[in-house]
Amino acid sequence: MSRPEIWLIIVGGTILTYLVRLSFTVLVPPDRLSPIFSRGLVYIPPAVLAAIVLPELLL
Numbered sequence: 001m002s003r004p005e006i007w008l009i010i011v012g013g014t015i016l017t018y019l020v021r022l023s024f025t026v027l028v029p030p031d032r033l034s035p036i037f038s039r040g041l042v043y044i045p046p047a048v049l050a051a052i053v054l055p056e057l058l059l
Contacts, residue, residue, distance in 0.1 A: 030038070
C-alpha cells in the first residue's frame with residue numbers, strides 16, 4: 001500500500017466512525033430511549049474505566 005492509500009483509509013475510517021456515533025445521538029432523542037436502557041447507560045463510564053485500569057493493575 002502506498003502512503004496516500006493508508007491516509008485515505010485512516011481518514012475514511014475516522015469519518016465513518018464519527019458518522020455512526022453522531023447518528024445515534026441525532027436520530028434517537030433521549031426521551032425515546034427505554035428506561036432500562038437509560039439506566040444502563042450510567043454504568044458504561046465506570047465499566048470502561050475498569051476495563052482500562054484493572055488489566056494493568058493485575059498483570
